[in-house]
Amino acid sequence: MQAAVTVTPAQIPELLLGLATVRPVFLWGAPGIGKSSLVRKFADSLGLECVSLLGTQLAPEDLIGVPQIRDGKSVFCPPQAIARDEPYCLFLDELNAASPDVQKAFYSLILDRRIGSYELPAGSIVIGAGNRATDNALARPIASALVNRLTHVHLTASAQDWLVWAGEHGIHPWITDYLTDRPDHLWSQPPKTEEPFSTPRSWHMLSDALHSFGAGTGTGTGSGAGSGLDEATLKVIAHGTLTPVHAVSFCGYVKIVRHSFGIEAIMKGDANWPRRPQDRDLLYYLADAFRGRLIKELPADRTHVSTGLRETAYRAKALLVQLAEISVEVAQTVIADDADGLPVLPAWFLIEAARDMPRLVEARR
Numbered sequence: 001m002q003a004a005v006t007v008t009p010a011q012i013p014e015l016l017l018g019l020a021t022v023r024p025v026f027l028w029g030a031p032g033i034g035k036s037s038l039v040r041k042f043a044d045s046l047g048l049e050c051v052s053l054l055g056t057q058l059a060p061e062d063l064i065g066v067p068q069i070r071d072g073k074s075v076f077c078p079p080q081a082i083a084r085d086e087p088y089c090l091f092l093d094e095l096n097a098a099s100p101d102v103q104k105a106f107y108s109l110i111l112d113r114r115i116g117s118y119e120l121p122a123g124s125i126v127i128g129a130g131n132r133a134t135d136n137a138l139a140r141p142i143a144s145a146l147v148n149r150l151t152h153v154h155l156t157a158s159a160q161d162w163l164v165w166a167g168e169h170g171i172h173p174w175i176t177d178y179l180t181d182r183p184d185h186l187w188s189q190p191p192k193t194e195e196p197f198s199t200p201r202s203w204h205m206l207s208d209a210l211h212s213f214g215a216g217t218g219t220g221t222g223s224g225a226g227s228g229l230d231e232a233t234l235k236v237i238a239h240g241t242l243t244p245v246h247a248v249s250f251c252g253y254v255k256i257v258r259h260s261f262g263i264e265a266i267m268k269g270d271a272n273w274p275r276r277p278q279d280r281d282l283l284y285y286l287a288d289a290f291r292g293r294l295i296k297e298l299p300a301d302r303t304h305v306s307t308g309l310r311e312t313a314y315r316a317k318a319l320l321v322q323l324a325e326i327s328v329e330v331a332q333t334v335i336a337d338d339a340d341g342l343p344v345l346p347a348w349f350l351i352e353a354a355r356d357m358p359r360l361v362e363a364r365r
Contacts (some may be wrong), residue, residue, distance in 0.1 A: 008158035009038055009165075016042045016127070019151050024110045024126040026095065029155035031190060032199025034162075035129045036093055038155075043089035048125070051081055052091045055098030055106075055130075063105040064115055078118040082109075087123030096130035096139050103142065111149055135190045159183030162200050172207040172215065178253045179203070181289075185250075188243040198243040206250075209237045231255075231278075252285025263289040267315060273323055283330055287323060290316075291334045294345055302348035317353050321360045 007015060012027075019025050020042075029035045036052070043050035053063070063082070068075050077083075082090065092106055105115070110128070113120040120126070128150065133139040159179055166176050179186055188198045196202060215229040234254060238247040255274075256262045263286050265271035274282050294316055299305060305313065324331035335353070338344050 004154075006154045006156040008156060009034055009161045010158065012038050012153070012155065013042055013045065015153060019153070020125045020127050024128065024150050026150040026152050027127065027129040027155055028132055028152060029129070030135045030157070030187065030199070031131050032201035033155060033157045033187060034200050035155060036091070039089070039091050039127050039129065042127075043091070043125075046089070046125075048087060048089045048123075049084075050089045050091055051084075052093050053081070055092060055094040055096075055102055058098065058102050058105075060101045060105045063102070063109070075117070078115050082115065082120075083118050085121060087121045087125075090120065090124060090126045092126065092128040094130055095128040096142050098140070100140070103140070103146070107146060110146065157187035157200060159186040162186055162203075166207075170207075170211075171204065172210040174210065174215070174250075174254055174257060175203055175207050177257075178250055181253075182249065185243075185246045188246065191243075196239070196241055196243065196247075198241075198246045202241045206237060206241045209241070213237070235281075248281045249285050249288065252282040255279065255282040256285065262286070263293060266290070266319065267293065267312075269315075273319075273326055275326055280327075280330075283323075283327065284333070287330045287334050290319065290323075291344075294334070294349070298346050298349055300346050302346070305348075313349055313352065316349075317356050318360055320353060321357060 016025060016039075027035050027039065040050045040052075062079060064078070068077055090109065092110070095103070095106060098106070106128075108115050109120070110126055113124070113126065131139055160183070163176055163179060163183075166179075185198055186200060186203065190197050210229065213229040213233060215234075231251070235247070235251055238250050241247075242250065266273065266286065267290075273286065297309065297312060298316075299309070320331055320334060323334065335345055335350060343350065
């Protein structure tokens with residue numbers, strides 16, 4: 001299902017309060033962005049127990065029950081998980097990934113709030129959730145009759161919301177600091193191949209691993225300063241949980257934290273670009289940060305360049321030459337166009353850089 005309008009996690013509680021208390025709701029969203037935890041937290045806020053049924057792990061009889069003979073008649077007895085006397089929140093997780101027969105068994109719970117002779121207690125709420133087919137996740141079509149009886153809410157990842165949550169749940173400071181600088185790395189589109197990809201869930205997993213390995217947050221001069229986690233292990237767990245590009249960038253960021261220098265020091269001339277082959281991830285991270293600084297500080301119009309910015313531009317061109325000496329590929333990422341093929345850095349700077357490069361290279365010899 002395509003999302004015409006999306007909402008962030010911070011908007012969900014108020015929406016569910018107005019919607020789920022009167023009609024069943026279906027919460028759409030990519031894997032790992034927190035749909036299940038949001039539903040459980042909402043149910044808890046209402047003082048309701050949240051009973052989760054995972055569509056992919058159910059058979060029809062798990063819902064409709066098995067027949068028993070009573071007074072010479074066959075009676076279906078609903079399972080204990082849903083046959084309760086007090087109101088509760090029935091959470092139908094991965095509803096659209098369930099088999100057609102299981103989806104049919106869900107119909108009566110969603111449409112009529114009953115299964116066989118059992119009826120949900122007054123005050124109960126029904127919420128479904130599932131991934132989108134565009135996320136390369138298991139998703140089956142839902143019958144139009146069911147679609148038309150659900151209120152559909154499309155959830156999107158929000159770095160701002162997640163960072164607030166992370167601060168309340170002990171997420172590792174390296175991760176919160178990194179995502180504060182790179183909120184676009186919180187989530188990435190699920191790949192078409194079997195490889196890790198970044199989601200709020202995967203960042204949470206990485207945080208758990210960092211805590212487990214005793215990754216400290218102090219700074220120092222060595223590659224393992226302030227931490228019981230070596231670089232090789234960090235790469236393993238980062239690449240095992242995140243989108244590859246994000247993993248490289250995060251490892252580079254951690255090196256900056258451990259070595260106590262960053263792009264600010266390089267631009268001031270207090271530090272140099274890292275040259276060791278094993279520091280290539282750090283080089284990529286610093287180059288990306290360098291690009292971000294230039295985008296932020298250099299005005300689009302050359303007439304607005306102050307004396308201070310003129311010095312920044314000159315220093316930036318010299319740093320580009322130094323970076324190209326180490327890796328032309330990395331240097332090209334600084335001045336590269338965006339995904340649509342449009343220049344990101346100001347045209348006047350790119351023209352000056354192309355003009356001054358030979359002179360700057362000669363001055364380096």
